[in-house]
Amino acid sequence: MTLHQLIKTNAWPKVSVKLLELYPKSKANLLDYKLVYEELGKMKPQQSDFTLIISKEIDDDEEFIDVSGLHNQPKTEEEKYPQALEFCPWSDWLGMAVSKDSLNTYSELDIIAFCLYEMTFISFLEADIEQAKNTMKSVGKTDEVKEFVTLEEVLNVLNEK
Template sequence: MTLYDLFHRIDWAALSNRLAKLYPDQANQLPEYEAAFNSLRLVAPEETRMRIIVQQTFREGLDDEPFVEVSGKDGTLNKEQDDFQYMNQASEGTFANRETSYALSLSPWNEWLGMEIDAATAEHYSDEDILAHCLWEMTWHGFEEESIQEQKKELDRRVAEIAAMTDEEKKEKLIPWEDVKQRLKDKFNRDDQDES
């Protein structure tokens, strides 16, 4: 079952009820969600290897209570990532052999619609809940795909700009992660937190 299937299986009345229950702070934006829902029903899905994962998450030391997270997985292991060497993880440890989890909020809507719903997600959540959580995540950066993709282009531009910097420019213009952590610790008087 793909996300496209859910958009065509569930009507707005059922979805809006779940959105209002799961995200009560978004109730005043239901008209925007409805417009996005109606737009998404007109988008043709694009086939992709990515699967949608919906799961309850709790990051000890960061979160006050568990929350529902939407992410994607495509079979790639963490140790297969280009930047794995910088993660200070054992090459054959649990993290290395875990499937990489990807943020999806900036993904094009046609790709979202082509994604299969992960079997464990389908087993633990109702279709209405899956669709509500996905629509919330899809509209995190805005209710129109064009504005979302503009934000993605700007982020990509910034990443390319940093990648093109010389070592001297990076040293002059960027703040090392260790310094950022220390500044946050000093500001909030907190112990080091999970770096992921």
């Protein structure tokens, strides 16, 4: 099942309740989330070589949900590890299959809320996300900003600011 299929079969009112339950501070931007959700429902998904992985992680004794992508057919050693998806076009997100483990562990509404939160972590506008990606590339913080980067790469760049 892809993220697009989950979005198409779950109405915004139920998603918004789950989003507020999981991320109470999202209430201030609920209209922005709704607009993005509606836009996602109209978008055509792009076929993807990634599977969405949702996992519970612990860092500094704090539990959090990690949303990442895993190459289905890795070509390099780096591609064998989960990749951060913050700079990924939303149409690519939509075409990603959700891992069976994630589907077995979390409800469809949980998965949608986790992904929606992660997709909009940088901005509620794809143009702003693209600009942030280009800014990172232009200031030389990374050798290359790809569609998919490791979570470690994103955190290193953010920690340098």
